[in-house]
Amino acid sequence: MKVLVVGGGGREHTIVWALKKSPRIQKLYCAPGNAGIAELAECIPLQVNQFEELSQFALREAVDLVVIGPDDPLSEGIVDHMEGHGLAVYGPRQNAAIIEGSKVFTKQLLRDYNIPTAAYGSFDRYEDAQAYLQQQALPIVIKADGLAAGKGVIIAQTKEEAETALKQIMVDKVFGESGNQVVIEEFLTGQEMSILSFVDGEVVRPMLPSQDHKQVFDGDRGPNTGGMGTYSPVPHIPQSLIDEAIETIIRPTAAAMVKEGRPFRGVLFAGLMMTPNGPKTIEFNARFGDPETQVVLPLLETDLLEIFLATLEGKLADIEIEWSTDSAVCVVLASGGYPASYAKGLPIEGLDQVQHSVVFHAGTAVKDGRMVTNGGRVLGVTARGASIQEARERAYADADRIRFDGKHYRTDIALKALV
Ligand code: AMP
Numbered sequence: 001m002k003v004l005v006v007g008g009g010g011r012e013h014t015i016v017w018a019l020k021k022s023p024r025i026q027k028l029y030c031a032p033g034n035a036g037i038a039e040l041a042e043c044i045p046l047q048v049n050q051f052e053e054l055s056q057f058a059l060r061e062a063v064d065l066v067v068i069g070p071d072d073p074l075s076e077g078i079v080d081h082m083e084g085h086g087l088a089v090y091g092p093r094q095n096a097a098i099i100e101g102s103k104v105f106t107k108q109l110l111r112d113y114n115i116p117t118a119a120y121g122s123f124d125r126y127e128d129a130q131a132y133l134q135q136q137a138l139p140i141v142i143k144a145d146g147l148a149a150g151k152g153v154i155i156a157q158t159k160e161e162a163e164t165a166l167k168q169i170m171v172d173k174v175f176g177e178s179g180n181q182v183v184i185e186e187f188l189t190g191q192e193m194s195i196l197s198f199v200d201g202e203v204v205r206p207m208l209p210s211q212d213h214k215q216v217f218d219g220d221r222g223p224n225t226g227g228m229g230t231y232s233p234v235p236h237i238p239q240s241l242i243d244e245a246i247e248t249i250i251r252p253t254a255a256a257m258v259k260e261g262r263p264f265r266g267v268l269f270a271g272l273m274m275t276p277n278g279p280k281t282i283e284f285n286a287r288f289g290d291p292e293t294q295v296v297l298p299l300l301e302t303d304l305l306e307i308f309l310a311t312l313e314g315k316l317a318d319i320e321i322e323w324s325t326d327s328a329v330c331v332v333l334a335s336g337g338y339p340a341s342y343a344k345g346l347p348i349e350g351l352d353q354v355q356h357s358v359v360f361h362a363g364t365a366v367k368d369g370r371m372v373t374n375g376g377r378v379l380g381v382t383a384r385g386a387s388i389q390e391a392r393e394r395a396y397a398d399a400d401r402i403r404f405d406g407k408h409y410r411t412d413i414a415l416k417a418l419v
């Protein structure tokens with residue numbers, strides 16, 4: 001089979017790496033890809049928002065399956081567009097991708113179907129939002145409705161911070177149209193966890209749970225990033241709570257989307273908080289997580305291509321999906337300065353000295369025959385081990401073997417699982 005993966009980050013490198021293991025793959029393409037992906041697939045210089053060009057390419061090359069990685073094209077309807085050309089596409093259509101694209105939509109859905117989530121109000125008028133804010137306890141969480149490159153959530157510790165955030169989103173429009181509406185919600189406490197599931201309508205096949213580290217510095221300090229590291233599974237969270245989250249949140253949400261005439265097909269990512277009152281929804285994403293994928297797919301023992309194909313044939317409920325009993329840890333190596341401004345084009349050394357890990361490229365390029373940095377998150381170093389502890393030691397040993405100027409990483413990835 002010929003398969004085209006759309007996207008060019010660490011998540012897409014991991015998807016390509018997993019698909020490459022399938023005996024049924026004859027040819028892999030990735031658009032636009034990156035320097036690491038280029039070692040496994042043919043990279044096509046098309047951007048993820050070039051729906052028509054991507055469709056024409058897939059038709060010309062007789063691609064059998066297209067897999068969409070990132071959220072933006074999903075929200076903008078890439079699946080509908082490519083299906084309109086008769087292509088087979090893995091990912092949710094636009095009317096289902098709204099579960100990530102609009103926080104107001106998702107909060108209303110959860111409320112309508114009694115699915116656990118933080119108490120909230122949603123507003124399209126600034127004055128109404130201000131008035132609601134005055135009555136709320138602190139800390140309080142302010143969210144722009146639409147996609148905001150992972151920056152649209154502000155946790156305000158004081159009334160002043162909350163008011164500033166509200167004004168920036170709704171009046172100054174720092175996130176553009178995404179700020180036409182806001183969600184103001186209760187601050188939840190507890191352990192955070194992500195569960196990604198393969199979903200087709202009401203059929204939900206959960207993957208292993210994982211945990212991300214969003215802040216740039218150790219101890220969850222500093223500004224939020226796309227994710228500085230992950231681990232899977234989450235041995236310190238009891239299986240009973242994981243099951244409760246699946247039964248009270250993920251399955252009911254998939255069923256609710258069907259009832260709303262928005263059946264979800266693809267990877268549904270549930271961001272969850274294990275609160276003292278049980279699991280609650282923080283958010284849903286309509287795609288694989290980045291860098292959750294970098295620890296979850298390395299533990300998948302079933303052929304990923306077979307899961308995608310079974311989904312498109314309406315047979316997701318029937319396929320056996322097996323997981324390793326190992327653990328995996330991913331340490332992200334970022335550019336100095338990230339998530340603010342950083343240099344690009346710095347030579348990367350030591351990739352050939354890595355011993356136990358798979359290195360997934362997030363922001364790399366080849367310049368004059370040398371591998372160089374080309375993004376904020378540069379590499380994700382993933383190791384497996386019999387325990388989180390072992391996987392962690394291996395990932396860090398390899399993270400130290402890789403060198404580039406300004407290299408920054410957190411030293412406490414997965415420590416929460418070890419206390
Ligand atoms: P998001 O950009 O939607 O992934 O949110 C970023 C982060 O904000 C989440 O991973 C949580 O750590 C935090 N967060 C979002 N909503 C809440 C909430 N209601 N209570 C506490 N933390 C939250």
Ligand code: GLY
Nearest residue numbers: 212227289290291
């Ligand atoms: N790691 C969080 C996300 O993919 O949105």
